[in-house]
Amino acid sequence: MSDQTPVLECRNLCISYYTRAGEIPAVVDFNLKLMPGEAHGIVGESGCGKSTVALAIMQYMGKNGAIVGGEILFEGRDMRTMSDEELRRIRGSKIAMVYQEPMASLNPSMLIGAQLAEVPIYHDGLSEADALRRAEEMLAKVRLPDPKRILNSYPHQISGGQQQRVVIAMALLSNPKLLLLDEPTTALDVTVEAGIVELINEIAEEFGTSMIYISHNLGLILETCDRLTVMYSGEAVEVGDIHDVFEEMRHPYTRGLFGSIPLPGADKNAHPLVAIPGQLPLPHERPEGCNFAPRCTFFRDGLCNVGALKMHPVPGDDDHKVRCERFQEIDWDRDLPKGEAKPPVLPGDTVLSVENMTKHYIIDEGGLFVSGGDARTVKANEKLSFEAREAETVAIVGESGCGKSTFAKVLMGLEDATDGKVMLGDVELGALPVDKRDKSTIAKLQMVFQNPFDTLNPSHTIGGQIGRVIRKFGVASDEAEVNEIVMRLLDTVKLPRDFAKRKPRQLSGGQKQRVGIARAFAGNPKVVIADEPVSALDVSVQAAVTELLMDIQRENRTTMLFISHDLSVVRYLADRIVVMYLGRIMEQGTTEEIFAPPYHPYTEALLAAVPIADTRVEKRHIVLKGEIPSPSNPPKGCPFSTRCPYMIPGTCDVDLPPLRSFGEGHGILCHLDPAELSKMEPVIKPRAQAAE
Amino acid sequence: MLKLVLRRLVQMVLIMAVSSLLLFAIFDTPEFKKRLAVQELGGFAVSALTEDSYQDWLAARGLDVPFYQRYANWVGNILTGDFGFSFEKNRPVAPLLADRLANTGILAFFVFALMIPISLVLGVLAGMKEGSLQDRSISFISVFTTSIPEIASAILLTIVFALGLGWLPVKSAMIGGFDFRELVLPVLTLVIYDFGYVARMTRASMAEVMTSQYIRTAILKGIPYRRVVMKHALRNALIAPFTLIVLQLNWLLSGVVVVEVFFEYDGFGKLLLEAALFPDVEVVQACTLVAVAVAVVSQIISDIGYTFLNPRIRFA
């Protein structure tokens, strides 16, 4: 292996951005060696410099970025010494890249065929007709249906998953030596993501292309890569074979990262997540010495905060290196922080009950003066029924278009239900818009939002925004009293009291989300709807916010409706799960029931699609075909029939499936025979058991 | 596509109906009728007029019938091509307006013929390399020229080229027939004021496109830079300026008033102002109607052009 020339080698690479504040190092002392056919993962949180590395390899740094040290060798030649023309020849032919947002990466006003054909025309000197023919072949290879039609389409005419396949086809057209994948599936739904991941793995086998896969998701890296670099705040902190790093990580940050993602064994009561304290340092505020030092439990003054740290090889393994001064002193089996077990919470009486709740929208495309006449009904929610009890966490799981946001809107009173009932205690909410609800009803039902950058009004102070809720709900009206409650709430969400005077832009994403939680709990709500409250946060911050949310919930015995697309989070924190697809509940039951057979075929596929960052489990491989249909034009019969591997023609695509009941509360909406459903094998199994 | 045009046309008719009604209402007040009487009969005659004979005068001019009835008549007349009669110029409005519009059309033609290439080329050059010296100097020049209002640049140009150097005539009344030299200063004045705005918008659009992800994709695909700019960037970058240029027609109708008055060029703008000050009501109404029609039509053209240039909307 060592005789071969590496496809790519980065030696002591340093990259800086020049801003008004001066030079900001984005990546420091980065080393990487990529052998032919190898797939190397780079994992890290936002701002750790992983995308910068990819763009530096492409020699595309923008106006204010520059490589300030080290070298990048592509097939043994330093790319920094190449002329523009040489670089142009390499880009797109020998090194190709796949980007995070497929829609933005394709030219909106050019036909896909023309965009694809450019690659062979300019790199291999093909004629346009030949180039188009090759593009068509490549589209077929990336499993796009009807390649001819796609060649003659504009990017916006195809779905996100298809766009990403087009981008991948574009990258593969001239058979590159190296493929850079920069978060290629982040913008896609889980089941679509699974398809892309499968495709990427096939490419690796079929073309023998070396790959660099950049992601924030450890599970995805495990599914795609051989080796792994963990980056933190501009530095590689741990490099090694993927199994070494996953099973014997030797850097406190890597360990912390694994501790803060919900793996199959985690449990909110017995084994709670362990959050990494603190937050990511800003690039110009990095500490001296180890960047992770301020958040590290093994920090030792005089050792960790002096000079630049070097990568140390882990004894007994040449390929495994860590940037930690103390990794040999740490007892990796014993010294690690463990979450404190908490007693389980017993749920109380039913607080919220939803019965056959239905919400239809009518979209009338006509305007003021010329009526279009083609009014369509979008069935956002169809006959939802479920219950939530006091102190219980009910998760609503589904991908885009499943109707979870519409459901939240109806619940919060911003939309009227078309049919059915929503009972909060003894108040019917379905037909009661928010301006007709009384103060106490509104206060009983609050929400935590998804996007930390949107959740707070940038023009008002934190204290003002929390105080407004307190006054509005009549918790207190006296100025001093309100202030006192604001302070107490800030304490509860573990924020310093002087944050009350700050504006949201002075807070990090995780801190904003904490304020959002404080605001939701200011009126002592009975039910809190949490709409993907942590999905936009960095992994190491997610755990802390999740734990906080659950602690407050536990203390106040609040009912929580947790809306999410991420089954691993849901498995960790939910008591009951409701799986939705295109406005309908496909399956509901307790967490154990959902994660064990019998499954609804969609649940089964969803479980198989979620990447798990754990080498100890094995997952069945199920990839759904096609894309999620549009809610405005759902399939006839079972909404899942177009993608279901068990589809029974003539039945599933004609009639609505019956609700099959498996014990109390566990229901599956499917045409398959209950016996057949029960025969399904578990999707996730411990690896040892699988080997037997 | 067809639906969009149709919808736009319906809106246009509605807008013209509402705006003409508004105009009619404005000019229907007693004061305006008085002012009209003063102009026609002379101030002295009006003050000596008895109420009865004033009423007779109104009746003679057809101004005594209710407002809606006159509006209906007027609309009917317009639909048959009769735009009324100008009392100031003492000739029917339709041919008068046609003459003046033709003159303004000539002016507008030259303005657009100069402005479009200048502003697009400068805008693209500036936006291509955002932040470069080339960009900053072009940007500064365009801010500078848009800051000189038409009236000021008309003065400066006249002082330099007409009064100082004596190359060009001071006025553009075209008394001795059409003279191309008399057109130079009005055209330049309008171009100087207008091109900067379009150039700045083109620059912004181009700069935005150049930093977009699909341009990055194109560059990292290894296509030559020239092709990236010409094939990938230009088309997307010119969508916004195109609609703007068409809408610029509306702006031009404003600028044209000042320039025509200053240079005494017998065009639409000067006619409108003179008529408004007289007040030659039927001329003002006809002019305004024409202006609104031009504006609405250019809006439609720009909408259609936008949908045509932008596939995202065309196929939506």
Next chain:
Amino acid sequence: MAVTDIQASQPFLSRLLRPRPVIALLLLMWLPLMAYVMFGKTIGNNAQMVLLPAIPATLILYILGIRAFRESWVAVIGLTLVFFWLLMAVSAPYLPLLDPNKPIAPFTTPFTERKDVFFWLGTDFKGRDMLSRMIWGCQRVLVWGVTATLVAYVVGALFGLISGYLSGWWDEIISFAANVLLSFPVMVLFIVILNYLGPSGFNIVVAVTFASAPAIMRIVRGLALDIKTRDYVFAAQTRGEHPLYIMIFELLPNVRGPIIVDACLRLGYTTVAITTLTFLGLGLQPPDPDWGLMIRESAKTAMLWKFSYMLLVPALSVSSLILGFNLMADGLREMSLRD
């Protein structure tokens, strides 16, 4: 706490550089000037006394502005031009100038002495001092221009918020009205309105409002449509806030930023419009000095190379003020993009 300690130790000027003191200073500068120009005649002989507090306020604001804009030299130049004219406007009565309305020696060219008076910029066809007329001439343009823009903004923002936030029929009606107004070329609209109402400063405000408010409404409407999808608006809705509260407290503060740049540009347009209208005889009326009037009067009488200064002085003055507004807008935009 540490945070407050740092703030307390900051110099006086930095403490002024916060919304409330700045607004107070702006009012201190603006209200006297407005009172003087609009109601100077009714106040009487000692009207110039009201301008006294405005002079220091203007100077302090200028220094604050320079400090805030120091990152962009474009903005600093723009600010300097605008504040030069503002300072001239507030201090005109106290400057050693000849009476701008008093005819002394007609057709005196610049830098010559006649009747024992040295004329820096010469005199016009009636013999009035050009320098004095130039300086006094900025008052009316500034006051009416800013007032008109302000009123247009209040009206435009109000309708924009309503139509953007409430949508539905409100939006249809307001947008249609805006479309009707926008389909008149601006100058045509001005001519029609001012011809109907008669030429005067107050009517210019009305005309500018009709001409500008629809465009402002569209901008604000677009911003409101964007902002109303944000979660904090959603949060306000779900806690049962009244739409009026949401518009004023949740939407309006966040619309403010983007429209400041537009406001600077629009100040420039309004200045152009007022000068042009005055030139056409539809705006401000003689005898008080105004740049548009100076151009109008000179264009009739002095179309000769020798007397071109009579046109040049007001033309350059008005251009410099507009350039000031435009550069300020440019600098502000540049700075807002950087962060």
